[in-house]
Amino acid sequence: MINNPLPDQVMQENDEYYLSEQFYEHCRDKAIEIAVKSNLLPELIDDFIEYFTDICSESDEGFSLINDKSLIDDWWEENSDMYENPSPYEDYEPTDYEIMTN
Numbered sequence: 637m638i639n640n641p642l643p644d645q646v647m648q649e650n651d652e653y654y655l656s657e658q659f660y661e662h663c664r665d666k667a668i669e670i671a672v673k674s675n676l677l678p679e680l681i682d683d684f685i686e687y688f689t690d691i692c693s694e695s696d697e698g699f700s701l702i703n704d705k706s707l708i709d710d711w712w713e714e715n716s717d718m719y720e721n722p723s724p725y726e727d728y729e730p731t732d733y734e735i736m737t738n
Contacts, residue, residue: 659692659693660689663685663688663689663692663693664685664689666688666692667681667684667685667687667688667689668681668685670684670688670704670705670707670708671684671685671708673705674704674705674708674725675725675726676708676724676725676726677721677724677725677726680719680721680724683711683715684708684711684724687711687714687715688707688711691707708724708725711724712724
């Protein structure tokens with residue numbers, strides 16, 4: 637009888653796909669948790685999820701990233717020019733200087 641490696645290969649691909657989906661789902665949930673805790677504007681959450689997922693997948697640390705507001709600040713620093721908002725946070729109050737210069 638001939639040994640067919642195809643079923644093993646298909647199972648391995650399915651396993652890799654499943655793990656990939658689980659990783660993405662975990663990153664997505666963690667990004668939403670950070671966004672909600674930090675009062676990120678609702679319209680920016682999807683973009684932050686994408687950024688957070690990319691960082692997790694590129695990082696050697698993966699799940700053990702420091703999960704706090706500083707990640708949103710880093711993301712905003714890199715991408716703020718794509719948005720009209722002066723801040724990514726819902727509870728943002730402009731400083732006196734910002735009011736005077738606008």
